[in-house]
Amino acid sequence: MTIIGVGLIGGSLGLKCKLEGLAEEVVGVGRGVKNLQDARALGAIDSYTHSAAEGVEEAQLVVLAVPVGSYRDMAEAVKPHLMKGALVTDVGSVKGSVVEMLEKSMPAGVDFVGAHPIAGKEKAGAAHSDPELFEGARCILTPTGKTDEGALAAVTALWEKVGSEVSCMDPYQHDVVLAAVSHLPQITASSLSNAVKDLSRGDLEMLKYCGGGFRDTTRVASSPPEMWRDICLYNREEVLNAVRKLQEVLKEAEARIKEGDGEALLEMFQRARGFRDGILKMSEE
């Protein structure tokens, strides 16, 4: 098994696979020596190389775990070196066009199945690898008409064995759903952080009063910027649609505040609470 990109997700997957005996040998591919050494020290990988081409040469299973923006270059680099019969999968947060591109990039005899484990924390890097990261988390696989059934079964088994609840979705539908439930929360959190920064005008005294509301609402703003840049670039249309919806909702909120319309404000906060509490209840079931 070769993991290209040994960050939090790649490292956690490697670590869990090693602990469960799901992979005999895990090879890590990456650039940063310190990060790769951390991964090896933790037992997330057995060895590492800086060359993706070299890393995939003997791999039955290749997991692409770099930011989505590096997929094309990486696919080009590994294409001539993939073993016949190898299976390639990924862990990216964007699927539609990305899956299409990867499917086209695979040489004959190599299968690809897109995967998106919905797991993470705001700490990046192999040093934060957690073998329980995928336990109980959802993992969306995005097979297409071109996907081999055996390959799909193998990737399903992998994610189930590391503890995930696997479901399948069309790659483009995946991007519509994730834009709403994941990408929009991220952009919202980051924008709130930037707005509070602007409002504070560098007044540190003021920022002492940031309480739990600010802390939680902006939690994901501490996530890796490179990953979110790529998500915005590769799921542009759906993310734009979601950001515009939030702007509409905020414009409506602004109008209700400006008018001092107590009933309308109450309704607005009630609707938001009802929806959120409903979601949480659903996810507990």
Place this chain on the structure above:
Amino acid sequence: MTIIGVGLIGGSLGLKCKLEGLAEEVVGVGRGVKNLQDARALGAIDSYTHSAAEGVEEAQLVVLAVPVGSYRDMAEAVKPHLMKGALVTDVGSVKGSVVEMLEKSMPAGVDFVGAHPIAGKEKAGAAHSDPELFEGARCILTPTGKTDEGALAAVTALWEKVGSEVSCMDPYQHDVVLAAVSHLPQITASSLSNAVKDLSRGDLEMLKYCGGGFRDTTRVASSPPEMWRDICLYNREEVLNAVRKLQEVLKEAEARIKEGDGEALLEMFQRARGFRDGILKMSEE
């Protein structure tokens, strides 16, 4: 000691005061019998009445802990019944105009000092009272030129004894600061929840994929709607200013996504992360 409005904050304050022996007797004033019974069962209050007038008659210290929108009516109701020498304080999240109104409402011989403990959780009601709610939390007092020094010292001592870190601020400055660091996060969280609701169009299948990002970013959207309605009404100008700033930031984000400007997007996410991480570091110190 009489607490008018025995919700999470009022209940927690009563409970802590009883446990620490800071008040001999705590009288609760409220409407809902079930809630008041819960408060008494927990030991947050010794007795209760539905009449604020009756409740304050023998109180040395009166704590106003109802939503800010009920302050005026409550002040009118208790005014003729306050003891000479009584001290009135509050726990409201808005101060400026509210403090001005309350100061004017006090009869001769009665002191008022505004207070805002920055504490809370998304669960409302006396049943969730927590004596440690104020431990290590900041509490802002908002004395004015009219504030009696002895009264200020007494309210400072009260909040310090329940574990808070007390500081003083001008009431209007308080509203500027809190609009940015607390009121805006709330409106953001509620608006995100409403936007995701709109985007999902009732597709429950889609909502299964709401992960930690949605859950944390919207956490405060589960807070009491009545309280936040009143905050929007009574801190209208500052809240509007903050909401408009967020809209500006989102418009800029939208432009960067639309243009597919990777460098600008990276800078945007980096700035947000840097600011948030800086705040968290500061609050740990």
